[in-house]
Amino acid sequence: MEFGLFIQGYNPAFRRGDDPAEAEHRALMDELTAVEAADRAGFKYVWLTEHHFLDEYSHLSANDVVSGYLAKATSRIHIGSGIFNPLPQVNHPAKVAERVAMLDHLTEGRFEFGTGRGAGSHEILGFLPGMDDLSKTREIWEDVIGEFPKMWMHDTYEGYEGKYWALPPRKILPKPYKKPHPPMWYAAGNTSSYAMCAQKGLGVLGFSVQSIEEMGPVVEAYKKSIVNAEPIGAYVNDNVMITTAAYVREDVDDAVRDMVASNPTYLQSNVYRYHDTFPHPDWVPQWPDLLPEMTEEMVRASIGSGGMVAGTPDHALAACQRWESAGADQVSFGIGPDSLEGTLETIRLLGEYVIPKLDTDPVHRTTRFREAAAK
Numbered sequence: 001m002e003f004g005l006f007i008q009g010y011n012p013a014f015r016r017g018d019d020p021a022e023a024e025h026r027a028l029m030d031e032l033t034a035v036e037a038a039d040r041a042g043f044k045y046v047w048l049t050e051h052h053f054l055d056e057y058s059h060l061s062a063n064d065v066v067s068g069y070l071a072k073a074t075s076r077i078h079i080g081s082g083i084f085n086p087l088p089q090v091n092h093p094a095k096v097a098e099r100v101a102m103l104d105h106l107t108e109g110r111f112e113f114g115t116g117r118g119a120g121s122h123e124i125l126g127f128l129p130g131m132d133d134l135s136k137t138r139e140i141w142e143d144v145i146g147e148f149p150k151m152w153m154h155d156t157y158e159g160y161e162g163k164y165w166a167l168p169p170r171k172i173l174p175k176p177y178k179k180p181h182p183p184m185w186y187a188a189g190n191t192s193s194y195a196m197c198a199q200k201g202l203g204v205l206g207f208s209v210q211s212i213e214e215m216g217p218v219v220e221a222y223k224k225s226i227v228n229a230e231p232i233g234a235y236v237n238d239n240v241m242i243t244t245a246a247y248v249r250e251d252v253d254d255a256v257r258d259m260v261a262s263n264p265t266y267l268q269s270n271v272y273r274y275h276d277t278f279p280h281p282d283w284v285p286q287w288p289d290l291l292p293e294m295t296e297e298m299v300r301a302s303i304g305s306g307g308m309v310a311g312t313p314d315h316a317l318a319a320c321q322r323w324e325s326a327g328a329d330q331v332s333f334g335i336g337p338d339s340l341e342g343t344l345e346t347i348r349l350l351g352e353y354v355i356p357k358l359d360t361d362p363v364h365r366t367t368r369f370r371e372a373a374a375k
Contacts, residue, residue: 001324001358002365003331003350004045005038006082006207006243007031009060010336012266024059030340031060032069037344039074041351044364045112045241046070047082047205047332051119052090053126057270058119064099071106078364079103080112082205083187086144087117087137088165089127093144094172097151101176109178112366113148114205116187117141120276134277140164145186145200149233152181179374180234183366185241189278194222194240201231203239203366208278212307212326215242219327235373237366241330242323246309247338248316248346248354255311256299262337265291309333313353320354329365 009028016023035046048066051058060066067079086096103111117137118124124134131137143162151157151172159169176182185203188194197204204222209215219240229236245264249255272280273287284291303311307326309319323331333350335343 001320001328001331002044003355003359004043004047004077004080004241004333005035005347006047006049006332006334007035007060008049008051008058008334008336010057010267011059012056012263012270014263014266027059027336030343031335032066032073033340034335034343034347035070035077036073037347038351039077041347042355042359043077043347043351044359045078045080045330045332046074047080047112047114047241047243049082050085052123054119054123054270054274057267057274064103067103067111068106071103071110076110078110078112078366079107080185081114082185082207083114083116085118086115086148087127087140088144089140090118093147093165094151094167094170097148097172098174100148100182101152101172101174104176104178104182105174107177109182109367109370111182112185113182114185114187114203115141115145116205120274120278122274122276146232148184149181152176153234178370180370183237183239183370184233185237185239188218191218191221194218195225198222198225198229201226201229201233201236203237204241206240206242206328208275209242212322215323215326215328223327235369237369239329239365240327241332242328243332243334244307244309244323245337246316246333246346246350247342248309248311248313248349249342250312250349252303252311252315255315256296256303258338258342259299259310260294260296262339262342263293264337265293267337313349316350317354317357320358324358 011024011027048063049060050063052061070079100113143164147160157172160167185205186197187205188197189208226238247255247259269290272284302308307323309316
């Protein structure tokens with residue numbers, strides 16, 4: 001199993017104090033510091049979100065810019081768009097293809113192309129005002145996604161006349177640095193989406209998986225379908241990535257105290273504040289009401305159960321082994337609520353005590369798929 005980070009520019013109002021501009025700047029810069037540390041610690045991936053208009057929850061809107069910075073600031077970690085939004089009303093597909101190829105050059109083949117359809121009505125309706133059924137974004141996405149490999153692999157792109165966008169024949173430049181093209185992923189949210197990803201040969205960015213128990217049916221749907229994939233690109237990216245949080249310290253009391261202090265349920269409240277296309281559990285209050293803050297007793301009781309990666313390195317290793325047994329090919333840790341010091345400590349301990357035991361292949365899984373297709 002491989003490991004990554006997930007960054008999104010989390011900037012809660014309760015941290016802003018008297019200088020909101022400085023708080024926003026510090027949130028973004030701290031996340032870049034964490035990525036550089038993860039690169040040194042042996043993490044293989046970092047995923048950068050693209051969100052718009054989502055105050056507090058995510059201020060990382062220009063992830064192509066951040067990817068360019070990280071291309072120079074890191075040496076081994078793969079830099080992934082989690083996601084680029086390819087809906088023509090948000091980003092023209094030709095420009096997305098150009099940016100992906102350019103980032104493949106800047107990273108010398110370390111870029112991973114993840115796509116999705118937006119984070120709910122507040123974001124989507126900013127670009128598609130008046131849309132009465134947000135599920136229509138899937139049809140728009142499907143009108144786009146199969147054209148990217150053609151743009152990258154054909155000397156002259158043959159052009160396209162679709163329902164939602166069109167492009168005459170053109171040379172799409174540059175071409176990706178490494179053949180045939182970067183690995184392709186999709187941010188899936190339900191069982192049918194996992195199966196659809198598999199049919200198209202796409203890896204899954206499982207941002208909405210909340211527990212190991214939720215993984216069973218979606219992974220089963222994916223792995224059952226991937227063997228019969230008809231990839232839209234040059235190869236199948238057989239990969240399931242899930243995200244979770246991590247609070248790892250040498251002393252379990254420090255992990256408990258720091259997790260409580262970070263108030264992670266405020267971030268979770270913001271997830272349901274904006275992701276109104278997700279099922280809304282009965283136990284989650286409607287915004288602006290918040291989930292209760294965690295107590296030390298609650299954190300202690302949850303350590304060692306499910307997939308919660310918290311406590312000592314031994315606790316973290318056991319939790320990651322449970323994710324691996326459940327079928328995860330990659331676990332990526334979302335950062336933001338914890339302090340920078342705490343995040344760096346988690347990265348260090350995972351890099352020293354957990355990653356070497358579970359990720360024994362020096363080559364990235366996606367690199368092996370890509371190189372095999374280039375032969």
